[in-house]
Amino acid sequence: MPSSSSNRPPGTPFSVDSKSPEFIDWGAALPDSYGRPRILAHVRDPRCYFVAWEEGEQLRARDLGTKVSEEHGVARSGVWYFEGVPEHEYEVELLAGGVIVARSGRIRLPRFDPAVVVDPDWTPTEGQEEILRALRGARDPAPREEEERGNSGSWRRLVAGRPVSRPSRTS
């Protein structure tokens, strides 16, 4: 997809920092590091969480339930995707020189499967169970064919199976 400047209608000015029609303006660089140890953790999905850090040498990711941990030597700054277990809670420490220099917030991975705990006041009838079974089948959380998912992420790329060139919300 062309940049905003190269895709401009003829006769309209390029942005001031365009150097040529081929120039793509990605914006000014942001710092590689802000100069102190930091670490950040985000949930990605039921089986994966993300960590970004600055000013460290080693990551130690801990499952707070099982106490199992894994360690990785890392570059001074970067990102890492850890595998995890649904509904488990994790925390990641950043180490430098063998010492903990930053600790992420605690994150909990989402449920992967439909709920099984039944509220006694809201016990499903047989008919309701039938609907629940159908819904669980229709909304299998495992990845499926993109065009069949029908959710926002896919249809922004496929409208009725036809690829779209721009994000719908921003087109």
Place this chain on the structure above:
Amino acid sequence: MNADPAGYLSLVLHAHLPFVRHPEHPRFLEEDWLYEAIGETYIPLARMMERLLHDGVKFRLTMTLSPPLCEMLVDPLLQSRYRRHADELLETVRKDRGRLEVKYQRSMDLYERTLSESLEYVQRNDLLQVFRRLQETGSLEIVTCGATHGFLPFVLDARPQVRTAVANYKKHFGRPPRGIWLPECAFAPGLDRILVENGIEFFYVDAHGILNGSRVPRYGIHAPIRTPAGCAVFGRDTDTSKQVWSAKEGYPGDPAYREFYRDLGFDLGLGRNLGIKCHRITGEVPLHLKEPYDPEAARAKASEHAFHFKFNRELQARYLKEKLGRVPVIVAPYDAELFGHWWFEGPLFLEALFRAMADSDVQLTHAPEVLARAGALQTLEPAASSWGDKGYYEVWLNSTNDWIYRHQRLAEERMAELAAREGGSALEERALTQAAREVLLLQSSDWAFIMDTGAVAPYAHKRFKEHTLRFTRLWEMIGKGAIDETFLGDCEAKDSIFQELDYRNFRSSEIGE
């Protein structure tokens, strides 16, 4: 009105665009996103609702009008640029239609008429006020969204996004919002408490957000539940979504409908899209083999699809009612811009559907009506979820966009520290407010989303970086007590969103309550 319908259908249209406003350039391509959406989606939807009310057709519709969209719709610069955009398109149609064969003239008639009507409509009306008046009839329920469509599971604290959105809604609609469309339909446990703190009564999640919640939902996704914090939650119906979006069954891919990808600008040799298209989808054929668009045939097809949709909802509702033992609520949310922009005939489909539903045993409704007649709701905590690809957060967190989060988090931490102080001078107060604006703007999920799609990614990179750098410089200036008023004024002119903004929204504790 049937006192005991087979079901209730709640259509939800999420209208949102990122805040794109470039006063520093006389023209800016990405501003066209707004102009296209105004002409193809927002005006057609507003006019559709006005016609329905005029004709006495009872309907219910829910729309998000996101805070950035509201701010752009009332912006005088963007309003005048929209008129220029539509004016120029109309001039092109009038000037160039003579170069086209007779078989395209019906399409050109359509464009000439709708562009003229749109221009006349915005001369007579303030579009946002039209939506406000429509809400006051009770037929339309407008819900808010995150202030800048920030991806709430990834922000340090969701309160600034929610507080700012609520204040902005009050400014534009004269009352607090009752509901919210969570940006990207993204929920994380704990968000509901912040929503309740801010007076929000209901929100929406994708189906698995309820199915995978803390308890088995007795009525599946066809009745609202209540979170432990007390917020009502509606689940997205999977069948209605599929009927529009499926590659095999989706309506917008019908051969009679307008072809999005063959644009008159290229047919005329202009080398750019005009937003005017004279061909129909035709079938699985290359663009150069597309056949001329027939507006009347497309209109008939939209009506046919509306009746098909209605018929299927009736079957669905009757089946669900029998099995669930209660009247089901079917919630069908879509991005509003689908209707008109991507799917040109979408507004025709909606109007035909609303008219057809008048004699259906499935009643159109919206969340406030459902909650008013609902008894006790089952309490459960929804699961983390979104409506993005794979159902969680990966669209906004992958190798194309994950680099943004360490910058975003630092800016959020710094802003929280700034918000703890009281602005000493008027200048410092301005700087603090602008710093808050920049953080809200960099939080917009649109940047990560656009990076993920790859489409216009450089613009998203640039916008994220610009807001981060502007914030950082303001933070430094405030810290040093040396505010460069010229720089501050430049930021205020460019990033002028939320004139009512209170930077204290970034305080983690309750404010002014």
